[in-house]
Amino acid sequence: MNEQEQKAFEEEIYSFVGQVVYPTTPAPDDINETMIRQWSEILGETNPAYLDAEWAANSSRGHTIAPPAMMYVWGQEGFQVTQGRAPNAMSTLVEVFNRHGFTGVLGTNVKQQYMKESCIGDNISVHMIIDNISERKTTARGTGYFFETLSTFTDQHNDVVGTQRFKVLKFAPQEQPTAATDDGALEVPTRIPSPRGHDNKWWWDACDEGKVLIQRCKNCDTLRHPPRPMCGECQSMDWDSIESTLDGEIMSYTCLRHPVIPGYPKDPICAVIKLAEGTHFVANLVGCEYEELSIGMKVKGKVEQVDEKTVLPQFYPV
Amino acid sequence: MSEYKTLTAADVSVGDKLQSTDIDISTGLVVCGALATRDFEPVHHSKAEAQAVGLPDVFMNILTSQGLMTRFATDWSGPEATVNSIDLKLGAPNIPGMVMAMTGEVTAVNGDTVDINILGENNIWGMHMQGTIQLTLPKEA
Secondary structure: OOHHHHHHHHHHHHOOOOOEEEEEEEOOOOOOHHHHHHHHHHHOOOOHHHHOHHHHHOOOOOOOOOOHHHOOOOOOOOHHHHHOOOOOHHHHHHHHHHHOOOOEEEEEEEEEEEOOOOOOOOOOEEEEEEEEEOOOEEEOOEEEEEEEEEEEEEOOOOOEEEEEEEEEEEEOOOOOOOOOOOOOOOOOOOOOOOOOOOOOHHHHHHHHOOOOEEEEEOOOOOEEOOOOOOOOOOOOOOEEEEEOOOEEEEEEEEEOOOOOOOOOOOOOEEEEEEEOOOOEEEEEEOOOOHHHOOOOOEEEEEEEEEEOOEEEEEEEEO | OOOOOOOOHHHOOOOOEEEEEEEEOOHHHHHHHHHHOOOOOHHHOOHHHHHHOOOOOOOOOHHHHHHHHHHHHHHHHOOOOEEEEEEEEEOOOOOOOOEEEEEEEEEEEEOOEEEEEEEEEEOOOEEEEEEEEEEEOOOOO
């Protein structure tokens, strides 16, 4: 799309701002006990304000109310949506986006505000407009535009019971989604496997057997970690190893709050530990709170199975 | 008068944690949640349609997520609380077989209104939804 084409396209999409998607449309069903009870049953909701007329009669409200989260439910189009929706300003806007390559769609935010509680017998009408469309944005999903619909819900007294803002990203996907066909069970993510190369495989293999080894120069007896082929002191390439007792103390530590990494615990504490043998070692501290830790604190390591596929040394405060 | 207790603002402080809960995402919850919220979009009840858009299975609709979020808040507050607003950022889909852990924390107390930050995170893809629910708690008896 060149500059002129983009300008024409943006003029076209921005002309949708303010257009009505649904004129004020009363819900096919009044708010009723049956739909509330079924919704509650499925969602595991037990709130007596929705479900227990006797309790509610004696509550400060004096009657049951509809779950606020059902506000949008009452006016939903029915089963016919499986055959496609009737065209409206939103579907036309979506078509314009699709025609220009912005075929991806992602709901990003939904905000509901509730001004008045509704109860059984009320009828909720919904009125929806396209409220705003952003400028062109570059997102992790691809380049696109956010558009936001604003729905206003009123009852039979014409009182506003609530509003909903729903934000959608229409974007040009980096790659077209391919149909998934894998019926296999979802795999629970595990930690990234340790890379095992020529110079460190021996170390990880020992770890799998529950031992933390420290490399030792055969020529000058200097210990070194992490494993590497040559002694930094005497340049000898002959080495053997000793087993660590995993007694140590904290030299430095931090907590990784963001991002959350699939397969790893939340808010992991990572520390540099000075082992009793003298070498330094990076590992997780577990079984403690970040706030309890301090530099110089004594810790003791244990080699443990941390997930289905991974064995690692972890350290505990002594 | 009943076994249901509702918190008042005096019971609540910024930093209070809500009792966390795990929700098993079953096919039943996804499909029946979609139907209970009258969301008949095929991707929420037809595995073939969900796979056609690149997901391994049917996925939870937004209205079910919203319902679970408010349930989590009012399970904590008690039934006399009024829900003022729910403001959600949407993340990774909830697919059958996943477990969604819900956690929450009070982030503001202004008079009788409290803001609760709630996170629903599934065990495979991470954040499913995150946002703020505002409640008004009853005046002290």
